[in-house]
Amino acid sequence: MAALTIKDIAKICNVSISTVSRAMNNDPGINAQTKERVLRVVKEFNYIPNNSARNLKMQESNTIALLLKGVSNPFFYEMLPDFQKRLEKEGYEYMLLVVDEDGDEVKIAEGLAKEKRLKGMILLGGRFDYPGAELQNIRIPFVLVSVASSTTEISKHKRFNSVSIDDRKESYKVIDYLAKKGHRHIAIISGRETDDTVGSLRLDGYKAALADNGLPFEQRLVGYMRKDIPEYTEANGYAVAKALLQENKDITAIFAISDRLAIGVYKAIADAGLRIPDDISVVGFDGIEMTRYTIPSMTTVKQPKDAMVNSSVDLLMSSIHGDETKQKLIYDAELHERDSVKALTIE
Amino acid sequence: MAALTIKDIAKICNVSISTVSRAMNNDPGINAQTKERVLRVVKEFNYIPNNSARNLKMQESNTIALLLKGVSNPFFYEMLPDFQKRLEKEGYEYMLLVVDEDGDEVKIAEGLAKEKRLKGMILLGGRFDYPGAELQNIRIPFVLVSVASSTTEISKHKRFNSVSIDDRKESYKVIDYLAKKGHRHIAIISGRETDDTVGSLRLDGYKAALADNGLPFEQRLVGYMRKDIPEYTEANGYAVAKALLQENKDITAIFAISDRLAIGVYKAIADAGLRIPDDISVVGFDGIEMTRYTIPSMTTVKQPKDAMVNSSVDLLMSSIHGDETKQKLIYDAELHERDSVKALTIE
Numbered sequence: 231m232a233a234l235t236i237k238d239i240a241k242i243c244n245v246s247i248s249t250v251s252r253a254m255n256n257d258p259g260i261n262a263q264t265k266e267r268v269l270r271v272v273k274e275f276n277y278i279p280n281n282s283a284r285n286l287k288m289q290e291s292n293t294i295a296l297l298l299k300g301v302s303n304p305f306f307y308e309m310l311p312d313f314q315k316r317l318e319k320e321g322y323e324y325m326l327l328v329v330d331e332d333g334d335e336v337k338i339a340e341g342l343a344k345e346k347r348l349k350g351m352i353l354l355g356g357r358f359d360y361p362g363a364e365l366q367n368i369r370i371p372f373v374l375v376s377v378a379s380s381t382t383e384i385s386k387h388k389r390f391n392s393v394s395i396d397d398r399k400e401s402y403k404v405i406d407y408l409a410k411k412g413h414r415h416i417a418i419i420s421g422r423e424t425d426d427t428v429g430s431l432r433l434d435g436y437k438a439a440l441a442d443n444g445l446p447f448e449q450r451l452v453g454y455m456r457k458d459i460p461e462y463t464e465a466n467g468y469a470v471a472k473a474l475l476q477e478n479k480d481i482t483a484i485f486a487i488s489d490r491l492a493i494g495v496y497k498a499i500a501d502a503g504l505r506i507p508d509d510i511s512v513v514g515f516d517g518i519e520m521t522r523y524t525i526p527s528m529t530t531v532k533q534p535k536d537a538m539v540n541s542s543v544d545l546l547m548s549s550i551h552g553d554e555t556k557q558k559l560i561y562d563a564e565l566h567e568r569d570s571v572k573a574l575t576i577e
Numbered sequence: 578m579a580a581l582t583i584k585d586i587a588k589i590c591n592v593s594i595s596t597v598s599r600a601m602n603n604d605p606g607i608n609a610q611t612k613e614r615v616l617r618v619v620k621e622f623n624y625i626p627n628n629s630a631r632n633l634k635m636q637e638s639n640t641i642a643l644l645l646k647g648v649s650n651p652f653f654y655e656m657l658p659d660f661q662k663r664l665e666k667e668g669y670e671y672m673l674l675v676v677d678e679d680g681d682e683v684k685i686a687e688g689l690a691k692e693k694r695l696k697g698m699i700l701l702g703g704r705f706d707y708p709g710a711e712l713q714n715i716r717i718p719f720v721l722v723s724v725a726s727s728t729t730e731i732s733k734h735k736r737f738n739s740v741s742i743d744d745r746k747e748s749y750k751v752i753d754y755l756a757k758k759g760h761r762h763i764a765i766i767s768g769r770e771t772d773d774t775v776g777s778l779r780l781d782g783y784k785a786a787l788a789d790n791g792l793p794f795e796q797r798l799v800g801y802m803r804k805d806i807p808e809y810t811e812a813n814g815y816a817v818a819k820a821l822l823q824e825n826k827d828i829t830a831i832f833a834i835s836d837r838l839a840i841g842v843y844k845a846i847a848d849a850g851l852r853i854p855d856d857i858s859v860v861g862f863d864g865i866e867m868t869r870y871t872i873p874s875m876t877t878v879k880q881p882k883d884a885m886v887n888s889s890v891d892l893l894m895s896s897i898h899g900d901e902t903k904q905k906l907i908y909d910a911e912l913h914e915r916d917s918v919k920a921l922t923i924e
Contacts, residue, residue: 307654310675326673328657464870497870523811523844525872 243268294322294546295348297339299329299356303462304490305516305533306355306376312539313352320547322349329356336365343370350546353377357427365390371549375542376533378427391549393542393559397428400531400563401435401487404513407565408483409443412574413511415451416440417474419467419486419495423454432487432515450478455491467494475502475510482510482574489514489521489530496524507572517566526569534561590615640670641893642695646682646703650809651837652863652880653702653723659886660699667894669696676703683712690717697893700724704774712737718896722889723880725774738896740889740906744775747878747910748782751832751860754912756790759921760830760858762798763787764821766814766838770801779834779862797825802838814841822849822857829857829921836861836868836877843871854919864913873916881908 240247245264252260253268294317298306310326317324327342329335335356343351351372365374366389374392408416418436421429437447453470455461467486474481475498484499486492492514499510506512506526514521517532541559548555587594592611599607600615641664645653657673664671674689676682682703690698698719712721713736721739755763765783768776784794800817802808814833821828822845831846833839839861846857853859853873861868864879888906895902 302654304651311649314675324675326675328661328673464867468870493867493870497872497874500872520811520840520867523815523840525844525847527844 239268239271243271292322293325293348294350294352295325295327295342296352296354297327297329297335297342297356298354299335302460302490303355303488303516304518304520305488305535308518309354309535309539312536313354313543316539316543320543336368339372340367343368343372350550352542352546371546373542373546373549375538378431389556391542391545391556391558393538393545393561395533395563396560397431398435398438400515401432401485402439403435403565404485404515404531405436405439406443408485408511408513408571409439409445411511411571413483414445415448415478415480416445416483416485417451417453417471417478417481419453419455419470419474419484419491421455421487422457422461425455429455429487436485451481462488462490464490464494464497467491468498469494471495471498472501475499475504483513483571484510485513485515487515489516489518489528492528492530493520493524496528506570511571513565513571517563521566521568524570529568529571530566532564532566534563537561586615586618590618639668640672640695641697641699642672642674642689643699643701644674644676644682644686644689644703645701646676649807649837650702650835650863651865651867652835652882655865656701656882656886659883660701660890663886663890667890683715686719687714690715690719697897699889699893718893720889720893720896722885725778736903738889738892738903738905740885740892740908742880742910743907744778745782745785747862748779748832748834749786750782750912751862751878752783752786753790755830755832755858755860755918756786756792758830758858758918761792762795762825762827763792763830763832764798764800764818764825764828766800766802766817766821766831766833766842768802768834769804769808772802776802776834783832798828809835809837811837811841811844814838815845816841818842818845819848822846822851830860830918831857832860832862834862836863836865836875839875839877840867840871843875853917858918860912860918864910868913868915871917876915876918877913878910879913880910884908 236247236250240250243250245268249260249264250268250272253265254272296310296313298310314324327338329338335353339351339353342348348370350370351368352375353372354375355377357378372391374390374394376394377392405416405418418433420433420436421427433452440447451474453474455466456469459466459469467488467490470491471484471486471494474484484495486495492512495512496506499506499512504510512528514528514530517530517535521528521530538561545557545559583594583597587597590597592615596607596611597615597619600612601619643657643660645657661671674685676685682700686698686700689695695717697717698715699722700719701722702724704725719738721737721741723741724739752763765780767780767783768774780799787794798821800821802813803816806813806816814835814837817838818831818833818841821831831842833842839859842859843853846853846859851857859875861875861877864877864882868875868877885908892904892906
């Protein structure tokens with residue numbers, strides 16, 4: 231007796247192959263009686279479809295996958311051990327998958343959810359609103375953590391559990407702080423020129439804070455991350471800051487939208503023979519461990535890592551336990567004042 | 578017809594349950610004819626044992642797991658995208674699993690290999706010679722990359738594919754270099770006092786190079802990483818360097834056995850009101866990207882990341898394709914001379 235195929239089951243039940251598939255996948259669109267009949271036959275013949283056999287393991291298992299985009303960001307990997315500990319404490323196995331810079335996280339997440347029958351998924355970093363990417367196709371509980379949305383699509387995320395900060399507001403806080411310290415020519419190292427997510431939101435906050443402090447927005451003070459260098463790296467921050475400093479002798483402060491960028495800014499300032507904060511003030515973003523050890527220690531926006539880990543696991547747990555409510559949690563970050571900003575006498 | 582159990586198969590074949598199991602698991606200890614008979618019945622009845630059903634997915638799949646210990650080391654992180662790209666190019670799916678500081682990698686690897694029927698495994702970082710941990714129990718092709726062995730057990734690794742550097746030799750090179758630059762009081766930030774792997778090997782290299790350069794070994798110049806602070810972090814390097822500098826005013830150079838430690842050393846030196854390299858020279862180890870951006874840029878031992886990634890995947894591929902030879906590849910690292918070391922006039 232050769233193994234039965236899905237065709238055989240369909241023939242025996244006198245239904246189409248897709249009906250068998252829908253019955254087995256618990257699709258709500260199928261007639262209840264038909265479904266019962268199909269499942270009875272499936273059971274009778276001990277039929278194990280390819281993908282169902284694949285999934286048996288995962289149906290029994292307790293695995294939660296963490297899908298990470300942005301492996302180069304220490305902020306994310308500083309979160310990993312905490313995610314792992316918390317999930318293990320909840321009794322789940324934990325599997326980490328890294329999506330590379332060009333990967334489409336949503337497609338990958340969708341495939342994973344289908345293929346592995348995971349208990350749940352945490353999507354960390356990246357953006358989840360590519361054209362055609364449909365989060366609702368992910369049929370298992372999931373939560374979006376620090377996930378960027380394009381500025382036009384941000385409201386869509388209300389339909390999903392998500393945990394993040396308010397990028398515009400936090401950026402505003404930095405620039406407002408610098409302006410109140412007397413800085414008048416504040417440069418920003420922003421996302422790539424085409425960026426319409428985090429970089430764009432933080433640039434918006436920069437503009438709004440300038441306006442509220444009576445400062446003009448000047449395009450020449452905006453340094454877009456370079457396309458030919460990996461994003462959010464020291465190398466990119468270094469190159470952009472170097473050009474900004476060469477072309478604008480009046481800059482007294484630089485806000486870099488990530489700490490790794492800011493570490494590159496430190497180097498560009500040193501190479502230009504300038505000192506931090508005496509000549510140029512610097513503010514970073516994320517609050518990675520390393521910023522305590524830069525010289526001088528870096529003023530930065532510290533994201534509430536622990537709260538974000540815990541609340542995202544909480545949301546995921548509720549969702550796994552059947553709670554259908556969706557929450558969009560937005561945390562306040564904190565401007566950590568350290569030694570890289572100097573107060574100027576107001577002109 | 579209810580699903581058959583392993584008992585039913587055993588009854589039909591008139592053998593014991595364990596014989597069925599051994600036949601299905603391709604155990605070499607079973608009689609070939611018995612095995613054939615059992616497998617014929619298994620096939621005839623389309624019998625899917627629990628764990629075999631679980632494994633169907635993986636038997637068809639092409640997954641290679643990368644088991645990472647040392648989530649806090651950027652050196653490993655920097656390797657991940659390269660591993661991923663290379664494995665995908667070879668046509669494999671890639672799954673990353675992180676083992677936390679207290680986890681036993683060998684047990685986890687063994688479990689994974691059994692449970693998921695992976696095509697192969699890359700064990701990155703960590704140590705694989707806990708008492709009772711038996712690498713040979715991992716029944717799938719694997720390769721050890723940058724895996725530490727206790728100093729007494731190192732020869733065992735000859736039986737496995739492994740890719741690493743020679744920790745003793747590379748450490749020797751650093752100290753020899755500093756001694757030849759005229760340094761006479763060279764401190765080391767080594768592993769924890771109980772360390773018998775990488776830290777211990779690098780300390781051995783330190784001692785040997787001192788001896789060969791006619792310098793006495795002085796216990797007071799050895800800073801063991803502190804137990805109360807996470808290993809290999811800036812915070813640990815900072816704390817240990819601070820104590821070393823307070824207690825030994827004659828130190829002119831500090832070798833930290835990782836770059837993150839060395840970044841902490843930079844800070845301790847700055848806090849002591851000293852300058853690098855004018856007052857104190859510093860050398861790190863690993864060659865992470867960040868060391869190009871420290872101020873001054875850091876002299877460090879650069880591990881040959883690309884070669885290590887590629888040759889470990891090569892070894893794994895050969896092994897997957899049936900090559901039984903085991904190779905222990907040891908790469909040369911390179912001392913990158915940058916701006917953190919000053920040549921002293923020899924006293």
